[in-house]
Amino acid sequence: MENNLQYTQQTPAATAAGDPAEVERSSALPPPPTPKAKTAGEKHGFWHDQWKRIKKYRKLLWFLIPAAAFTLVFSYVPMLGILFSFKGAGFDLTRGDILFNLTHGDWTIQNYLDIFVDTTMFHAVGNTLLINVIRLALCFPLSIVIAVMLSELKNQTFSKVILIIITIPNFLSWAIVIGIWSGFLHPDTGFFGKALTEIGIVNIMAQESWFKPLVIFLSAWKGAGWGCILFYSAIMSIDKTYYESATLEGANKLQKMWYLTLPSILPTIALMLVLNIAGMMAVGFEQVWTMMQADASLINSQITLDTYIYRISNLDASNNVPFATALGVFNGIIGLVLMLVGNAITTKTLKRGLW
Amino acid sequence: MDRNPQMIEAEMTEAEVATQQLATEGAAAVAAVPYVSLSKKEKKALRKANRIRESVLDVILAVVNVVLLLVGTVIIILPLLNYFSLAFNDGYHNLEVVLWPTKFSLFPFEYIFRGDGAVDFWTSFGNSVIITLIVTVVSNLVEAMAAYVLSKKDCPFRSGIMMFFIITMLFSAGIVPIRLLMTMLNLNDTIWSVVLISISNVTHLLYFKTFFEGIPTDIEEAARLDGASELQLFFLIVIPMSLPIIGSCCFFTIVGTWNGYGSALLFITDTPKNVGVMPLAYYIYYFMNKAAKDQTDFEFTMNSANIQAAMMLLSIVPIVMMYPYVVRYIKSGLQIGSVKG
Numbered sequence: 073m074e075n076n077l078q079y080t081q082q083t084p085a086a087t088a089a090g091d092p093a094e095v096e097r098s099s100a101l102p103p104p105p106t107p108k109a110k111t112a113g114e115k116h117g118f119w120h121d122q123w124k125r126i127k128k129y130r131k132l133l134w135f136l137i138p139a140a141a142f143t144l145v146f147s148y149v150p151m152l153g154i155l156f157s158f159k160g161a162g163f164d165l166t167r168g169d170i171l172f173n174l175t176h177g178d179w180t181i182q183n184y185l186d187i188f189v190d191t192t193m194f195h196a197v198g199n200t201l202l203i204n205v206i207r208l209a210l211c212f213p214l215s216i217v218i219a220v221m222l223s224e225l226k227n228q229t230f231s232k233v234i235l236i237i238i239t240i241p242n243f244l245s246w247a248i249v250i251g252i253w254s255g256f257l258h259p260d261t262g263f264f265g266k267a268l269t270e271i272g273i274v275n276i277m278a279q280e281s282w283f284k285p286l287v288i289f290l291s292a293w294k295g296a297g298w299g300c301i302l303f304y305s306a307i308m309s310i311d312k313t314y315y316e317s318a319t320l321e322g323a324n325k326l327q328k329m330w331y332l333t334l335p336s337i338l339p340t341i342a343l344m345l346v347l348n349i350a351g352m353m354a355v356g357f358e359q360v361w362t363m364m365q366a367d368a369s370l371i372n373s374q375i376t377l378d379t380y381i382y383r384i385s386n387l388d389a390s391n392n393v394p395f396a397t398a399l400g401v402f403n404g405i406i407g408l409v410l411m412l413v414g415n416a417i418t419t420k421t422l423k424r425g426l427w
Numbered sequence: 428m429d430r431n432p433q434m435i436e437a438e439m440t441e442a443e444v445a446t447q448q449l450a451t452e453g454a455a456a457v458a459a460v461p462y463v464s465l466s467k468k469e470k471k472a473l474r475k476a477n478r479i480r481e482s483v484l485d486v487i488l489a490v491v492n493v494v495l496l497l498v499g500t501v502i503i504i505l506p507l508l509n510y511f512s513l514a515f516n517d518g519y520h521n522l523e524v525v526l527w528p529t530k531f532s533l534f535p536f537e538y539i540f541r542g543d544g545a546v547d548f549w550t551s552f553g554n555s556v557i558i559t560l561i562v563t564v565v566s567n568l569v570e571a572m573a574a575y576v577l578s579k580k581d582c583p584f585r586s587g588i589m590m591f592f593i594i595t596m597l598f599s600a601g602i603v604p605i606r607l608l609m610t611m612l613n614l615n616d617t618i619w620s621v622v623l624i625s626i627s628n629v630t631h632l633l634y635f636k637t638f639f640e641g642i643p644t645d646i647e648e649a650a651r652l653d654g655a656s657e658l659q660l661f662f663l664i665v666i667p668m669s670l671p672i673i674g675s676c677c678f679f680t681i682v683g684t685w686n687g688y689g690s691a692l693l694f695i696t697d698t699p700k701n702v703g704v705m706p707l708a709y710y711i712y713y714f715m716n717k718a719a720k721d722q723t724d725f726e727f728t729m730n731s732a733n734i735q736a737a738m739m740l741l742s743i744v745p746i747v748m749m750y751p752y753v754v755r756y757i758k759s760g761l762q763i764g765s766v767k768g
Contacts, residue, residue, distance in 0.1 A: 125583035131657045132576050136588065139573035142627045146605070147595035153604020170607050218499065221492050236754075237500050240507070243746045245686035247712035248739045255513065256506035261521045261732070263509040297503070322474065325485045358689045362712060378602075382692070385603045393603060400601020408598045 157183050157398035165393070183398035193399065195372040196380040203287055203360075203376065204352045211292045211299070212348060216341060218296060219303035220329055235304065238297030246358040249294050253277070253286075278365070283374050287363060291356070302344065306337040342422055350414035353377065353407040377403050514737040518730030534730055535737035547702040548738055551710035554618050556745075558625075558706055559684045563677050566626045571673065574635030575661055578642075596629045602693055609694050618704050620694035625684055631676045638672040639665065674756035678749065685746060688712055707742050714738065 126133065155174060156163070162177035187193055218238070225231040241249060257265040259275045268276065276282040310333065318328050334341075357378045364374045375383070381403060385396035418424060465473065508526045516524055517532035539545040576582055577589060605624065606615075614620040642665065650664050666673065688709035695701050697713045705713060714735060727734070 122583045125581055129576070129579070129582060132579075133583075135572040135576045135657075135661070138569040139627070139632065140588075140591070142569065142623075143592060143595055143629075146608075146624055146627055147599065150600040150604035150608050151598075153607055154600050156604065156607070170611050218496075221496055224489065224492050225496070226489075234496055234500055238503055241503060243682055243686070243750070244739075244743060245688065245708040245711070247688065247708055247715060248742070251711070251715055251735065251739055252506050252510040255510040255732070255736070261513070261524060263505060263525055293503070325488045358687070358692070361692065362715075381602060385606065393607070397601065397603040400603050404598050404601055411597045 153397065154401055156394055157401055159183075159394045163394050183395045184402075186395055187398060187402055192372065192375060192380060193377075196375045196377045199284070199374070200353065200376040200378075203284055203356065206284075207288045207291055208345075208348055208352070210288060211296055212345060214292060214296045215299035216303050216334075216337075219300040219307055219337075220333055222300065222304055223307040223333070224325070224329075235297070235301070239301065240297075241294045242298035244294070246294075246362050249290060250359070250362050253290060253293075280370055280373055283363070283370075287356070287360060290363075291359065299344075303337055303340060306340045307333055310336045339422060343418060346414040346418050350411045351407075352410060353403060357382070377406075511736055511740050513733050514740045516733055518733050521732060532733075535733040536741075538727070538730065538734055539737055539741065545734075545738075547705075547710065548707075548714075548741075550703050551705045551707045552742070554705060555685060555707035555742075558618055558622055559681055561622050562625045562684045563680045566628050566680055567631060567673060567677050569626065570628055570632040571635045571666070571669075572661070574632050575639055575665060577632075578636050578639035592629050592632055595627065606693055614694070616695050616701050616704055618706065621690050621706060624690050624694075625687075628680070631680070634672055634676055635669070638669055642668055671756050674753055678753040678756065681749065682746060711735075711738060711742060 158179050158181060159173065160178040160180040160182065163173050165173065222231045222235060225234075244252070254262075254277050256262045257268070257275070257277045259265045259269045265275065268274070276286065314332055314336075315328060318332055323331070356376060360374070360376050361379045361382065364370075364379065371383075377399075381396055381399045384392050384399070505526070509524070512524055512526060512528045513521060514535050515531055515533070516528040517530040517534065520530040523529040539548055573592075577585060579585075582588075609615050609620045609624075612620075614623070646664065646668075647660060650660050655663070686708050688706060691706050691709035695704060695709065697705075697709075697717060699717075702710065702713070
């Protein structure tokens, strides 16, 4: 067993992506300050040191300004908008503009309390979790399996052609993907829809019980091929001599896959898994919103958290704004927690953070 | 494994350890196979027998592999064929379509190119071109510039500035405040709201930073000694050296902006008066849900499914045309993404 572990732990080095990776990895450690900077820092303190650096980089620092300005205006200014989630029922955009509403009216935390008595919210969180967890459990391994299968092909041209074909759906927008599949599943004109009608399943695109399976299936159809490229290139960069020696020792294909290929791409798998979990709350807005039916009676089985926020902030009555903002903050906090947990996991197991 | 494990391990190679471990985990009965008592001759014979059996297994696996991959490819291709053959089909014969046009007709494309009926399509096509161009150039340029400064190890307040950018990746205030901001700036129902919201892209900043850190500083020092200014250094030396990462990031931006309509959903309401400012993907969404049902023209109604298919096909063309040129950059870009993403 120990023998085997050693064997597999050597291989990941082969997956590293050349020089930048190595440089980055060494810089992930706390960078040792240069002796010069250290003495300067000891003599004159932190600010003097920074001032010297600013002088050194004075011609370069303005490079930061455009990116910082866009981030400030379109990411940080909206964070001030969180204040709206503490506004009471008096919020009314017909009474005055947005700033007027911010400075007038009373403050309350009622909106946050309302979140936890809102039944649709519970359905939305439940649906979001259900869809995302199942999607992760099915689509993520699917990408790895496809990558391994592609790498097993002997004919390079064949594998390239298949790779190109399965990545096509990634370049279609969600509106097109859903359009194509509503056509394909259409009971009258669709190829598959007609076949399904024959065996008695009519128009699954319009059926409530098929909504979640279809959401998951369509995201697999669109994303699995694209998702496999990363794993495929990781497998391709494994040193071929490992496979040769494994063959000489009499390992068969399955053994090579299980004891050589998978352990070698394990760091990539772990990283992508954590990234996927961390970004879980933020995916699927366009897809779910486009697939949702306008029928309000179906809302509880189809709504997800971000489509729910979108829906209530879309409704005309502007007194929904504080509650929708509170829901958005709630959603943001879940996302933040997932990100921080994901970062903690990668820092601990892979010795590097997510950023 | 029970009897004399050290001797076994000394004799066996790693792969055999693996094999045997697989066997012991699988069934206890297999573990009782008396490896030790075999003579060298018998072992050789066993190996030979194993090799033949394994190669048969390998052949079966290879066949299954190819078959499964072909099935997967068919699952991708069938809906595309089935749906896009509508684009070349006569609307009166849609019921007969299987995987190819049954009654060939170019009416859908004629309708779109004729101009009178499909003005909105071309307006939104133009909108998408403008949005994608601006976002791709400005976003990647701006992020690359910031990443260049931050890639310097002794940049002042480096970690503080990084934190400033990374926080926006971790936490966002949600869609309502950003909609209110756009309302305040009077940018709702214009393409500029979509452009402005798409420019900040911290993920690409991190990709660029990782890549720039890998560029040897000697080159920059040499250029500086030759009298290059910081601007020249960046545009004439750093950017040409970073084409793989810049190319793939640009391609990701192009695909994301061309196909995305999440931000358009936020800032542009899907009413008929707004068709002039819709990006293409959003217009197709709108056409699917609304426009096709509002039309009264008989010929249009009969062919609306075909026109929709033709529009979708046309909207894919720019991305598909770009793909062969950037495909070689994509792998390196993705790898950097996985190194630090």
